[in-house]
Amino acid sequence: MQQHPFASSEVEKRERGELGFSTSLETNGEFSVAALRLAGLAGALLGWRPVEFWDATPAELAGVFGAMNPPSETPVGGDVLAQLQELFPDG
Numbered sequence: 001m002q003q004h005p006f007a008s009s010e011v012e013k014r015e016r017g018e019l020g021f022s023t024s025l026e027t028n029g030e031f032s033v034a035a036l037r038l039a040g041l042a043g044a045l046l047g048w049r050p051v052e053f054w055d056a057t058p059a060e061l062a063g064v065f066g067a068m069n070p071p072s073e074t075p076v077g078g079d080v081l082a083q084l085q086e087l088f089p090d091g
Contacts, residue, residue, distance in 0.1 A: 038053070038061065039053045041065070042056075042061070045068070
């Protein structure tokens with residue numbers, strides 16, 4: 001794994017909560033819920049630790065997750081959907 005840009009002593013202080021900010025996992029607002037979800041995805045899919053997630057910018061996160069899910073071709077139009085419904089009826 002790539003060496004983290006921070007000195008290990010600073011990373012350890014941050015993980016212990018000694019840098020003057022809270023590390024609690026309260027989820028009483030939309031931002032905190034979304035942040036926890038993204039942090040979990042970054043950990044599970046990218047192998048990022050919490051400090052690496054919080055050090056990333058929104059643009060970096062968007063770039064990484066966007067690269068994992070490239071845009072698809074042109075969306076299916078209504079005419080194609082109607083043809084598919086005729087070929088494959090639901091009932």
